[in-house]
Amino acid sequence: MLKKNSIKISILRFSLLGFLVFTFEACKTLQIEKPRESYIPTNLAPASSELPLQVSIDIQKLQNTVNKKMTGLLFDGDKINNQDLSVKIWKAQNFTFSIKNNVIEYRVPLKLWTRFAWNVQKFGITIGDNYEANGSLALTYKTTIEIDKNWKLVSKTASSGFQWIETPKLNVVGVQVPVTPLANLALSKSEQLISDQIDATLQQMVDIKKYVSMAWNETQKPMQVNEANNLWVRITPKDLYISPFQTIGQKLNISIALSALIESYMGAKPNENKATPLPAFKLAQRTAQDFNLNIAADATYAKISEMAKAQLVNKTFSEGKKTITITDLSLFGSEGKPVFMADVIGSIKGRIYFTGNLVYNAEKIAIEVENPSFDMQTKNVLAKSANWLLNGMIIKKITPYLTYSVKQELDELKADANKTLSNYKIYDGITLIGKLNSMNVQSVTLVPGAVRLNANVKGKIALKVDELNF
Template sequence: MLQKQPFVTCFRLSKSLLFLPVVCFLVLTGCQPSTTTQPKAPTESYKHTNMDIQSEKHRSTVHVPIELSIAELTRHLNTQVQGLIYEDNDRQEGFKIKVWKRALIVAEARDSLLYYTVPLKIWGEKSYQVLGITGAQATEFQINLKFMTRFGVDPDWKVRSQTVSAGFDWVTKPSIKVANIEIPITGIISRKISENLETFSKAIDKNIQESIEVKPYVVQAWNLIREPRQLSEEYRTWLVVTPTDILMTPFQVDKGKISTSIGIRGFTQTLTGEKPTIKPATEIPNLMIVKDIPKGFQIGLIGVVPYEEASKLAATQFVGKRFDFKEGKYKIEVTSVDIYGQNDKLIIKSGVKGSINGVIYLKGIPHYDAASRTLSLKNVDYDLDTKNVLLKTANWLLQGKFAKQIEQQFVFSVGDQVDEAQKAIRQQLTNRKVAKGVAFGGRLDRLDPDQVYLTPTSLVALIVAKGQIDVKIDGLL
């Protein structure tokens, strides 16, 4: 600490007493004695730890659209349904029947239902006894069976289809003649077909439910979302998504596709350090059916300025800088700058020399400016104890521009960190196929400033990146 300089050293006194009044005047007006200020230091304290900031969770939903091409489903049904598909031998009525698929099954979408037509060729044989003549007569004819199916998924992820008959159309009708006498069998065949329509419907549902699996794809998407993604190699920053539950909209059948949307809802966090270890999940929560899936995710990006670095930057800015007060009557020079936190305020410890010697303490509220992407201070003012000391020893400093200039020039850029994080996120959201039938993509829409935190080691600006993540699933067959 600088020692007080006796005011008598400011001037060389003449032996002549005639100059004494002049000397006294100069002493009183041109050479003010310096004073020492040593106010009590504000207590260092913090409301948040670095882990608290990393644990800051942002509710998000990952959108997972699922589509199944009706053409693909129809191809699958045509592959599964081949050749002889039904046979009946009713001895009581003396009637035999065999049914084959005649042509390709055709499907179309209407009113959120899947309608399809199954063209069939039917061979029928009817035993008869006419005018004492006993025998059997066979015939072939064609019909088109019609069905409609509604799709759904149960909470345990099993695909549910509800197929019902929509009747049938005759293409050619059966006809048997014995001795030029027509034997009516159309009614018998119609009844037989009607009796078995429910059996056909159940067979279609069984085939669909055994062929279409949703759960393995959703488990794959669940684990894909949980995989940590590096945002910054330099700052060792990782994006971690912790899913909590799964939402799903009812199936829609439209424009040649059967589609639904799944929303994997959870929390996003930005962690620093080594890559987090995430064990792959084999099970997922039960499904919740909802009308709409909220779209959008939020990621907390962290801009960090350690106190040590902030102190060095501030020292470069202020140490050696001189300030004049009262038109040059008082002067001080900044000799050192140190920074730490007290709850939500940043403390600036400034060493000074000149008209006062010692230290003074100022307080300010940390602020992140989105336009300039900088950390700065608002409402900078002297600490209460410093203010009380200055009121007694250097009231002129309280009325000057020192605190205001500190506020204006106390600025730290975190733009590079934010740019790097944005670039990493956009790279992670690039559309790409990550597995058969699973594609990952998304976009980053905007950055919203959230809050500036003071931790025991750093100023931390939390900026919320908002956008959308899509994990698209198709090709379920």
Template sequence: MEIQSEKHKSVVNLPIELSIAELSKHLNIQVQGLIYEDNDKEEGFRIKVWKRAPIVAEARDSLLFYTVPLKIWGEKTFQVLGISNAQATEFQVNLKFMTRFGVDPDWKVRTQTVSAGFDWVTKPSIKVAGIEVPITGIISRKISENLEKFSKAIDDNIRGNFVVKPYILQAWNLVREPRLLSEEYRTWLAVTPTDILMTPFNVRNGKISATLGIRGFTQTLTGEKPTIKPVTDVPNLIITPDVPNGFQIGLIGVVPYEEASKLAATQFIGKTFDFKEGKYKIEVTSVDIYGQNDKLVIKAGLKGSINGIIYLKGIPYYDAKTRLLSLKNVDYDLNTRSVLVQTANWLLQGRFAKQIEQQFVFPVGAQIEEAQKAIRQQLTTRKVAKGIDFGGRLDSLDPDQVYLTPTSLVALIVAKGHVEIKIDGLL
């Protein structure tokens, strides 16, 4: 099995935050001066509306509430004894709205703003023939008739300026960029994203927030840096109540068979083993190693009480405590066992295979430590673009499996942690 095919499903978290204070600031910049004017000739009524103070936004019950302070000038034309007489007045009201946020699968921001009524600050009245005439009824009706227009204007403003997709595309390409884990071993971390998840928007603590998760496969590759071309689009959004947290990376420790044979030769060649209280003795004259299916084969040359070549097989595994590649269940292969039963049964009954198992170890800790150090360095919080911060942490290293490729012993250690790309300042 090729280690390059080993992949781990992971999620990169992308908390998105929009400050309500920033949104209010943006709305106040957009809404300036005269914001509404109407001339109802049939009723003989004219009205002009200005923003008199900054728009205030606050979060309550997962909704965004706005208060829009207005100054209104109104003029009513009356007929008195056949003579037209226009009387003007000024007054103040606070319009109230509430907005619910969402994002459609095609990444368009969806807002639903509805009126929450209005409060009088000062009530309008005019004097006709010296008599004060309240006109709150007609003013209330005019305001109510236009609340839907105001709601639509707020929605249009937010949708036109609250842009998400360009940031997601930037984060998507950032995730896809290969990261160097080890220059010495030419090891790269590659992430292949598959889809994007998102929780519904939440409004609290002065922010409009949601969590996105770019889900995909992580793997470690050896060799030249993989060539990844930036993409120009991202998949449709999947809305989910919860975005999983955490990533997994398969770190690899590689021991080529040639190197393993050299290490084993240093350990065993020239070493003498005795059996039956010294009655039989053998000396190891050569050692060679190669993989066969899921087992490591040890080809050992012997001289002494028996001369020739024997073959042992064992299952390789990574010992997290010692950070060594080791063997377990070492035993003679069937052909060797068949011959020894007839010619050297004492070797079968001895501890030779067990001693080989105990002493047959290869250090890969330095490689894993270097990769671990590189990951932690890559996860250091830093700003990678305007409005985008990248960071994370490494929580644990867990042994996974040892694979035998055509040329090497490869220990796979799963690094688990948390990766976060924070997106802010969407306006």
């Protein structure tokens, strides 16, 4: 009887031990070392780009300024050609301008006074005296505008003729004195003076080099394009090319292509480069290409984790009779790869870590995880206590829930940049105006706190000199 009781106790002990072992194995809490959080330093690649520099001259304003500067008596000459000939020329009305490309045409209404000595013989009698005559005429001039190698505006004005409005005539004792040839002689001497005055006035008023130098220097200062992402742009100009002048209506447009290296920075404001001097003038039959810039947008780990948790927390995944339920999930970076940290319960309990390759899906405008796998420490522990997880079936079921749409981040980046570029004042009188059109994500990297989308954007951007002050 004692022996029979002893056998029953042994069986009971064995059953209890088996139950405890089964329970321990079924609910074993995993102890896995967390991968070290680390990040590989990355920089946005600089991009070679071109910015048009638009300088325009309002011909109406130029006309008004010339009219203000050139008033009253324009020419006063005595003893012209060593003859007893004096001429005075006044401005009769405002000058009027018209322009085509780099040629300005003027109509210059003038009043003419001349005094001269005139002798004539009639019936054997010499008649002579000093006479005065008045008349009015309209001169026409053409000014060709160019820029020399030192960025100085060079204007060459030449007369293209004149038309008498009121021809000066004088009758003396029935003899008509030929005043017109004398007036023509006087005009031939005064035209060059008027041409020189027009050239001097234009060159004093239109200081192209001042504005080009200002734009060249001010663009080299870092500009904040996106405040939310703390995105900065630094422009290092390399060269300038100017296209032939063009006119649109009453505007003379001077188009300059600024070739530059565009650098983008996330975070602190970058240092200013050592200023490079303004290069010599170069004329080129070309226009500036599309603006090209590398920028970045950040999708924070917190946002990605929030999205993933909304879909995965309390969701159960099974493999045969084995199951795990996710209770929490978060994300960080390690050696250039994402690490997902998941708290689980079920056939195992504890915290597991898995990783993969982050890629950008252009069709979905989303980041995805490819080639998911457990990290090395997790693999080592699972090989001893939960080998059934290593076949990867459950982790592959989890992976689709980790896709994160970045459309909002990219749209916000583009919208914020366009808002800034719509009217970015670089300096008084110089504005950066433009719009980004296309955006192409080039790569995905991990930085502290976020997944960074490195994108190339193209658009139409120009530096505009608001107005030349005459």
